[in-house]
Amino acid sequence: MAERNQLRDLFDRFVVNGDHRKSDYLGLIRELIKKGYGGQDLRQQGIDKAYQMLYSEIIENSGTPEKPVSFGTSGWRGVLGKEIFVKSVTQVTRAIVSMYRGLEGGSELCRILEVKDLKDAQKRGCVLGFDNRFGGEILAIQAAKVLVQAGFKVHYAGESTTGVLSASLIRRNCAFSINLTPSHNPMEYGGYKFNGGDGGPAPGEVTSIITENAQAIVEREALDAPPELWSLSDLEVHPSVEFFDSLQCWMELVKQGEPEHGLNLQKTLAEVSKAGRMAIAVDCIHGASRVHMDRFFQGCDKSRLVLLRNTRDTTFGGVSPEPSGENLKGVAATLEQRKEPLKLGAIIDPDGDRIRFYDGHSEIDMNRFGAIAYHFLHEKKGKRGMAGKTVATSNLVNSIAMGFGESVFEPPVGFKYFKPVIGKALVIFEESDGISIIGHTPEKDAYIGLLLAIEIMVSTGMSLGEYLGKIEARFGGYYPHRDGVKVEIQGRQLEQTLSKLDQYRPGKKVRVGEQSLAIAEVIDVDGYKMILADGSWLMIRPSGTEPKVRFYVESRSADGAAELVETAKNMLREIGILK
Incomplete structure (x- = not known):
């Protein structure tokens, strides 16, 4: 009885009866996960009830998003129920429809979107x-409703990953894709990704139009009621909706690209089974990759595979669902129990566009794996x-x-900036665990990274760490690290504050540990990257997806990264970002 009273008191703290806007259902869910009121059964009852309330908010919210719709580095993200709900998602989808309706044949926007005109986009x-987020299906169904009513064909994939949807777009020659996902953000978030006709993330010219259209629609319809809901059965009988197998499209694209990248999924997995020397552990963090992994590894000896x-x-068990050292601990513990000489661990984020590895001894993040992948394709695949x-x-x-x-193309943070080198670069990657390769999709894809890692180990007989060691023996060691701080100020005010970093120009000396090092070069294509005289560097930039300032560092010595992090923090203190 006391436990139920405690649970009721908790609901009273977070729920205002009859008022979704003042209620915090996700805060309630997080508190239930954290404290575990009344044991597993009672706690789950509370979580289920809170999610029922959140579902009502998602479909009933007739207001406007608490923060304006805005597409950042990788789409639009917001809190479920407060910013991402049926009405707002349908409005953003209509903003996309409006963009296509405004196309003029042969225009620059047509070229960027890779469509001829509106009719071409509707037909394709x-x-x-x-992804696996709460409310994902009901939001996707309403987006589909908007599209078919506007004359667009919908290729409905259901739950899937960003890379697989991009591959599907390419294989099916569609005009664009929509993925309802906030990527690796915490459980409170929903999101919306739009990719154009090339399958890659939309450039700023496109997302600015979508943002402007959406904000105008939201303002104009601020007092309108939520739209009438469609169900999945409405899509199943609609002549403009086709349900299809998205993973099959991904597999077909990998096979199609084999002459360019040299990878073959079936042959590689057959070698894993034949050799019997490798153990593989993949952590899906409860995300969309869990619906694909059994088929991805079809033909592989399942005794070599563990899925976590x-x-x-x-709720992701209450963790932040990103590839990280903390989240890799389960993979590491699993592989410690295996006797095979070669071990590969991987962790994939909820929408399957980021992946990080573990080789049985050490973590291999994308800073290192991207370099390994480039070396392998260049030297081993020729x-x-x-x-x-x-x-x-x-x-x-x-x-x-x-x-x-060979040369290196080095754009700002964001996969959309790789467009000029698609089909030219053997590997494109970013430190936040995203990768793709030549002959594949121009979107981040954890699955192609996973296939590549397995192929490297099968072909060389080495772990990723051993392969990296051979690279470093020739090219030297590099020790990157990143961190970030939450900030209260945003937008123009944050930009103005960060502009104070202009004082750090070439020739100026900065304190790094006990040393005073001169700045040799400043790269300002995205924030401020300061390369120091010894080849180490630090970079400070605002996040494109969260209210944070991020900083990145790289030392040429194993113990130097921590000193560079402190230098970056001191710079932020000097300009007033950190206290």
Whole structure:
């Protein structure tokens, strides 16, 4: 009885009866996960009830998002029920429809979107999917309703991953894709990703139009009631909706791209089974990859495979569902029990566009894996071409490319900036665990990273760490690190505050540990990247997806990264970001 009273008191703290706007259902769910009121059964009853209330808010919210609709580095993200709800998602979808309706044949926007005109876009249609987030399906169904009523064909994938949806767009020659996902954000968030006709993230010219259209629609319809709901059965009988197998499209694209990248999923997995020397552990963190992993590894000896957190859980067990050292602990513990000489662990974020590895001894993040992948494709597969990596990513691949007589394309943070080198760069990657390769989709794809990691180990007989060691023996060690701080100020005010970093120009000396090092070069294509005289560097930039300022560092010595982090924090203190 006392436990039920405690649970009732908790609901009273977070729920205002009859008022969704003043209620905090997700805060209630997080508190229930954290404290575990009344044991597992009673706690789950409370979570289920809170989610029922959140569902009502998502479908009934007739207001406007608490924060204006805005597409950042990778789509629009917001709190479920407060910013992401049926009405707001349908409004953003209508903003996309409005953009296509405004097309003039042969215009620059047509070229960017890779469509001829409105009729071409309607005929080719949209690939539509969602990740494991709560409410994903009902939001996707309403987006589909808007599209078919506007004359667009909908290729309905259901729950899937960002990379797989992008591959599906390419294989089915669709005009664009929509994925209802906030990527690796915490459980409170929903999101909306839009990709154009090339399958890659939309550039700023496109997302600015969508944002402007959406904000105008939201303002104009501020007092309108929520739209009438469609159900899945409405889509199943609609002549403009086609349900399809998105993972099959991904597999077909990998096979199609084999002449360019040299990877073959079936052959590689057959070698894993044949050799019997490798153990693989994949952590899905309850995300969309869990619906694909059994088929991804079809044909592989299942005794070599362990899948972790491969059940649906919209709370992610209370953790932040991102590839991280903390979240890799389960993979590490699993592989410690295995006797195979080669071990590969991987953790994939909820929408399957980020992946991080573990080789049985150490964590391999994308700073290192991207360089390993480039070296492997260039030297072991005999492919020739440049590398692409974002400005915040390790310079290890720069050193490798220089040694091979190849160039490096180094754009701002965000996969959308790789468009100029798609089909030219052997590998494109960013430090936040996103990767793709030549002959594949221009979108981040954890699955192609996973296939590549397995192929590297099968082909060389080495762990990822051993392969990295051979690279570092020739090109030297690079020790990257990143961190971030939450900030109260945003937008123009944050930009003005960060502009005070202009004082750090080439020639100025900064304190790094006990040393005073001169700034050799400043790269300002995305924030401020200061390369120091010893080849180490630090970079400060505002996040494109969260209210944070991020900083990235790289030292040439194992113990130097912590000193660079402190230098970056001191700079933020000097300009008033940190106290």
